[in-house]
Amino acid sequence: MAFKEGFVWGTATASYQIEGAVHEGGRGESVWDEFCRMKGKITDGDNGDFACDSYHRYSEDVQLMKQIGIKAYRFSISWSRILPNGTGEINMEGVNYYNNLINELIENGIEPYVTLFHWDYPMELQYKGGWLNSESPYWFENYAAICSRLFSDRVKYWVTSNESQCYIGFGYGTGWHAPGLELPINQVVRAWHHNLKGLGLAAKAIRQNAKGEVKVGLVSCGEVGIPASDSEADLQAARNVLFDRERSEDSIDFGFGDLFEPAIKGEYPKSLIPYLPKGWQEDMKDICVPLDYIGINVYIGSIVEACEDKKYRNLKLPVGIGKTSMEWSFKPETLYWVTRFISERYNLPVYITENGMANNDWVSTDGKINDTQREDYMNQYLSALSKSIDDGADVRGYFYWSLLDNFEWAYGYAKRFGLVYVDYSNYSRKLKQSALRYKRIIETNGEILI
Incomplete structure (x- = not known):
């Protein structure tokens, strides 16, 4: 079951979830700093002030990746660590931090994949309306241009944004995430539209300011439809979940197509058009x-x-189906169908930029973290991915989420996704058994999968 030669085996993190040091190195505040101060928003009143302390321990994290055999690392840059006010003066302490991380990755044979925006929006720009402001796309364009000039001599692979669906939907619609707004659907879609315009302008800016060869991508997420049968009608129903979702006036549930259709095809799904701002065309x-x-x-x-x-x-899932500690159902065929449908519709190389599970992990009496469920999750999901590739899906790489246990947004530190166990009392790290399993998968390029 070996994957194709050159398949990229990676892992991923996000700046606010792992860096900590929110008051160090000249960093400006982000919406998540403010959101965590709001009573009742985060489990146990947690925050990302220290997170995994990766700002100080990035060298250790790189060595852990090298030990596992990781070939590529997708991490995000904190916008307000580079531009404390979101625009204006560049913070060289922040630049130096990312320069050091990038250089250390390359020195250890790990390819950096940089995400420009993974939800930690500068607070100074949020005071001006955030993505509701029609100038917001240009703020992001400026930030992207600066990062390209600073890092593109060593960074080839760029992601403009991670999961705009969650940031806009949960941040502007439901209030579950920062900045914690609960707006009517037309205002949520206004923010969505400005965000998409910013991502497009950022892609242009990365290329225009690049000092070397660059590859620019965009990361989407959403519910995946698994067809109930192999009939063409059920296959089309599953495609609709991805590309043409059901939508009601009192609910915004952005999916894969809400991002990819306008960004790649140049057309919004019809269900969004009534809510778009004037002059959107x-x-x-x-x-x-x-x-x-x-x-x-x-x-x-x-x-x-x-x-x-x-x-x-939607059909009811089987009674007693396995679930992760996030209460997400265990359905390995999800990875088969999403890659098959995405690949056939957009005809672009696909990377699995996140896939993984939260588990109730602890250090056992033998000193190990015996996360056997995560090992099996990897085996079954990657086997489904291999089948999809065999059936024609153009998938080039897989990034396990996450390298480290980390600050899991509104859940605080209650959910552990990592290949590496983090003791939050002292920030020590320890490889879980799943990390050793992933190491063997990488070493054999997937041949040992069952």
Whole structure:
């Protein structure tokens, strides 16, 4: 079951979830610093002030990746660590931190994949309205241009944004995430539209300011439809989950297609059009910008079938189905269907930029972290991915989420996703058994999968 030669085996993190040092090195505040101060927003009142302390321990983290055999590392840059006010003066202490991280990765044979925005939006820009402000796309364009000039001599692979669906949907719609707004659907879609325009402008800016060869991608997420049968009607129902979701006026549930359709095809799903801001058509030239690859974050799958009165109908999952500690169902075929459908629709190289599970991990009496469920999760999901590739999906790499246990947003430190166990009392790290399993998978390029 070996993967193709050159398949990229990686792992991923995000700046606010691991760096800590929020008051060090000239960093400005982000919306997550403010959100964590709001009573009742984060489990146990936690925050990312220290997180995994990777700001001080990045060298140790690189050595752990090298020990596992990781070939590529997707990490995000904290916008407010580079530009404390979101625009204006560059913070050289922040630049030096990322320069040191990038250099250390390269020295240890690990390819850096840089994400420009993974939710820690500068607070100074949020005071101006954040993504609701029609100037916000240009703020992001400026930030992207600066990062390209600073790092593109060594960074080839770029991601403009991670999961805009979650940032805008949860941050502007439900209030579950920073900045904690609960806005009507037309305002949520306004922020969505400005965000997409910013991503397109950023892709152009990366290329225009690059000092070396660059590849620019975009990362999406959402629910995956698993067809109830192999009938063409059920297959189309599953595609609709990805590309043409059901939507009601009182609910915003962004999916893969809400991002990829305008960014790649130049067309919004019809269900979004009534809520778009006036003059949105003029922005499509900035939103639909050529991409070199696309990234997909895959966690949740639902069994669906065709029906006469809707685009699809969700079926009840089997009683007693296995679930992760996030209460997400264990459905390995999710990775098969999403890569098959995404690859056939967009005809671009695909990377699995996140996939993994939260588990209740602890150090056992033998001194090990025996996360056997995570090992099996890897085996079964990667086997499904291998089958999809054999069936024609153009998938170039897989990034396990996450390298480290970390600050899991609104859940605080209650959920552990990492290959590496973090003791939050002293920030010590220890490889879990799943990390050793991943090491063997990488060494054999997937041949040992069962």
